[in-house]
Amino acid sequence: xxxxxxxxxxxxxxxxxxxxxxxxxxxxxxxxxxxxxxxxxxxxxxxxxxxxxxxxxxxxxxxxxxxxxxxxxxxxxxxxxxxxxxxxxxxxxxxxxxxxxxxxxxxxxxxxxxxxxxxxxxxxxxxxxxxxxxxxxxxxxxxxxxxxxxxxxxxxxxxxxxxxxxxxxxxxxxxxxxxxxxxxxxxxxxxxxxxxxxxxxxxxxxxxxxxxxxxxxxxxxxxxxxxxxxxxxxxxxxxxxxxxxxxxxxxxxxxxxxxxxxxxxxxxxxxxxxxxxxxxxxxxxxxxxxxxxxxxxxxxxxxxxxxxxxxxxxxxxxxxxxxxxxxxxxxxxxxxxxxxxxxxxxxxxxxxxxxxxxxxxxxxxxxxxxxxxxxxxxxxxxxxxxxxxxxxxxxxxxxxxxxxxxxxxxxxxxxxxxxxxxxxxxxxxxxxxxxxxxxxxxxxxxxxxxxxxxxxxxxxxxxxxxxxxxxxxxxxxxxxxxxxxxxxxxxxxxxxxxxxxxxxxxxxxxxxxxxxxxxxxxxxxxxxxxxxxxxxxxxxxxxxxx
Amino acid sequence: xxxxxxxxxxxxxxxxxxxxxxxxxxxxxxxxxxxxxxxxxxxxxxxxxxxxxxxxxxxxxxxxxxxxxxxxxxxxxxxxxxxxxxxxxxxxxxxxxxxxxxxxxxxxxxxxxxxxxxxxxxxxxxxxxxxxxxxxxxxxxxxxxxxxxxxxxxxxxxxxxxxxxxxxxxxxxxxxxxxxxxxxxxxxxxxxxxxxxxxxxxxxxxxxxxxxxxxxxxxxxxxxxxxxxxxxxxxxxxxxxxxxxxxxxxxxxxxxxxxxxxxxxxxxxxxxxxxxxxxxxxxxxxxxxxxxxxxxxx
Numbered sequence: 001x002x003x004x005x006x007x008x009x010x011x012x013x014x015x016x017x018x019x020x021x022x023x024x025x026x027x028x029x030x031x032x033x034x035x036x037x038x039x040x041x042x043x044x045x046x047x048x049x050x051x052x053x054x055x056x057x058x059x060x061x062x063x064x065x066x067x068x069x070x071x072x073x074x075x076x077x078x079x080x081x082x083x084x085x086x087x088x089x090x091x092x093x094x095x096x097x098x099x100x101x102x103x104x105x106x107x108x109x110x111x112x113x114x115x116x117x118x119x120x121x122x123x124x125x126x127x128x129x130x131x132x133x134x135x136x137x138x139x140x141x142x143x144x145x146x147x148x149x150x151x152x153x154x155x156x157x158x159x160x161x162x163x164x165x166x167x168x169x170x171x172x173x174x175x176x177x178x179x180x181x182x183x184x185x186x187x188x189x190x191x192x193x194x195x196x197x198x199x200x201x202x203x204x205x206x207x208x209x210x211x212x213x214x215x216x217x218x219x220x221x222x223x224x225x226x227x228x229x230x231x232x233x234x235x236x237x238x239x240x241x242x243x244x245x246x247x248x249x250x251x252x253x254x255x256x257x258x259x260x261x262x263x264x265x266x267x268x269x270x271x272x273x274x275x276x277x278x279x280x281x282x283x284x285x286x287x288x289x290x291x292x293x294x295x296x297x298x299x300x301x302x303x304x305x306x307x308x309x310x311x312x313x314x315x316x317x318x319x320x321x322x323x324x325x326x327x328x329x330x331x332x333x334x335x336x337x338x339x340x341x342x343x344x345x346x347x348x349x350x351x352x353x354x355x356x357x358x359x360x361x362x363x364x365x366x367x368x369x370x371x372x373x374x375x376x377x378x379x380x381x382x383x384x385x386x387x388x389x390x391x392x393x394x395x396x397x398x399x400x401x402x403x404x405x406x407x408x409x410x411x412x413x414x415x416x417x418x419x420x421x422x423x424x425x426x427x428x429x430x431x432x433x434x435x436x437x438x439x440x441x442x443x444x445x446x447x448x449x450x451x452x453x454x455x456x457x458x459x460x461x462x463x464x465x466x467x468x469x470x471x472x473x474x475x476x477x478x479x480x481x482x483x484x485x486x487x488x489x490x491x492x493x494x495x496x497x498x499x500x501x502x503x504x505x506x507x508x509x510x511x512x513x514x515x516x517x518x519x520x521x522x523x524x525x526x527x528x529x530x531x532x533x534x535x536x537x538x539x540x541x542x543x544x545x546x
Numbered sequence: 547x548x549x550x551x552x553x554x555x556x557x558x559x560x561x562x563x564x565x566x567x568x569x570x571x572x573x574x575x576x577x578x579x580x581x582x583x584x585x586x587x588x589x590x591x592x593x594x595x596x597x598x599x600x601x602x603x604x605x606x607x608x609x610x611x612x613x614x615x616x617x618x619x620x621x622x623x624x625x626x627x628x629x630x631x632x633x634x635x636x637x638x639x640x641x642x643x644x645x646x647x648x649x650x651x652x653x654x655x656x657x658x659x660x661x662x663x664x665x666x667x668x669x670x671x672x673x674x675x676x677x678x679x680x681x682x683x684x685x686x687x688x689x690x691x692x693x694x695x696x697x698x699x700x701x702x703x704x705x706x707x708x709x710x711x712x713x714x715x716x717x718x719x720x721x722x723x724x725x726x727x728x729x730x731x732x733x734x735x736x737x738x739x740x741x742x743x744x745x746x747x748x749x750x751x752x753x754x755x756x757x758x759x760x761x762x763x764x765x766x767x768x769x770x771x772x773x774x775x776x777x778x779x780x781x782x783x784x785x786x787x788x789x790x791x792x793x794x795x796x797x798x799x800x801x802x803x804x805x806x807x808x809x810x811x812x813x814x815x816x817x818x819x820x821x822x823x824x825x826x827x828x829x830x831x832x833x834x835x836x837x838x839x840x841x842x843x844x
Binding site: 052054055077078081082084085086088090092093094095096097098099101102105106107108109110111112113114115118119122138139140151154155158344346371372373375377379380381382383394419433434437443 | 689
């Protein structure tokens, strides 16, 4: 079976003056579920890549990795290929072949198994992961969640002893992400495979891990059970912001360190109930913009892609006002992104009106107002070799450029190739480029995908900054926590139309499932508190009053 | 809905062998009875597979082509001893050339229709599988290409949509502007593809690509039914081949037409070929009967 030990590992990328990993000592027990968390750029991925020789980055290195007390380097490539499974971040790029069945068999083909063994392994894995229904499909027909599940299954077909996952759910929507995490947990408990996973969305991953490592600047800060880590971690730390809502509430409210820290919504609710607080209701947020003339109005828009197809949008009506953030939440495939496409003019509704500043837009004609749309992959906006050239493509006005560069804080990125930036940096650069076109309305499709909690905060305040300049933002998101915190109004999208719409407090208080973790924890006491901060503030106020 | 076809559930090698043999015979035998058998069988099977679409193709695509071929040959080919009449430029139209033209048009027509059946039945999966048996590296390459092409064209669409949303549309402006916008989209998509290729390469390496002794997974099993069908194939083909080699099925167009006399052996040869050409239909009909029986019992 498999244990993994790291001794004094220090690593530095070539031409870098800083160690990417510094004196890492870690031991992973047989059959353990180990979670590694930390901000983007803390060295998580670099560390994971040291667990497999073919993926180890090039650079200066001291220290060693042992598997079952034997140095990693002494295992042959064949042994490593089958015993150490590695799942990466982007579901699409890892898939090599065109058909699901071929992808499942890919690893086994490389290892040179005979037909009978391959059939057995592929069959076993397809059944275990519930793939048999899409076994013959082309991979292009799969959803993101299915693709990542396929990646996992094709690794598991080789029967690895250690499974390494590098932010596997960052590109998935919440439902697919939790399904994926459950599968990983199932593999860990049912098959006894040792799992090492990095993750930045800890709400769900945190409580299923046996032990957690917190990394910062290439060093291990904390290494303990999730329970202890959530008790010990410094609340000023960036990683604290991504802990589960219940754990954060506990740390911010409770001073008694001997209690167990709640990690799930259920435990968090018990904790809040144990405080014996009085019920209280927050004022709903004032939104003065609603009384003004809407900037954009959709009036019962219908849309479908083909004449014979099904309606994707079934009478969408929405209003967006100047200087507000309107956030559309809802499940996959309900038509949220399609709504954005009809606003931006990429698609035209076959019935219904679109009004801009009260003026009806003619069909099949260019919109007479400026709109900036950011799609899910910011990389699609970049066409030049450096960030600066890319921005200059829009305008050469020095002053405008300078303002935007300051606003989005991208001065130090100007010389880099846009593709070399990290996800968050790409997002910022893309928005900078959009802002240079001076849009009145900004459309964002899943902007927080793949962002860590501390960058989300920065991003949120950037959005607020823009709205204060009079830009309206319409955003589509799965991230209810982000919507609750920054949106002025939220709408729930279902079955091609908006079924409920309100300012966030009232909106989320009305929902039972589609709401923030903080609201689910505290709703029995504080009916419409939707943010952890709000719940904490109310608790503190009452406790001080006692 | 796609019609269920029993023949296409056979092992790919059997299917391939069938098409190779039937096409080979059709292309090199100019015998009228053989060609007529081949053409009619192909048409029936194509209509069975694709319904109205096949009828349309045969009426408006294949038939005009056949007529043109049949007319062209005597106009340009003047060999043969039996002159029917003279053209205004003094060239003779011969009986042999007319008949040869008809035969050639039959050959053309049946080859086209057989190929339309082939396309329907030999999917990329089967093709890759068969080639993988001969050149394993090629089958992976093909499979990766089939993965890459749709991904790449999807990304091109995404990039042009994004560019359109910031007013750099490929659809606006004069030709030059559009061309520049198009090239820009293409160049960035290539950069994107190269970036992703790094991840794909990592994924391949970490799953042991490049180790010695790579095998290929196959979806297909050669079962008893395949053996049976193959046996019938071989017997029918051998009988037919025997009647050709022994000269019992034979035709010559130039300079004068000579054909075999109809004897027992030549009729046996025709029947064998008829059976061969219609095996897919026979399989289908047999299964239809089985199902009708099964359903009527319920």
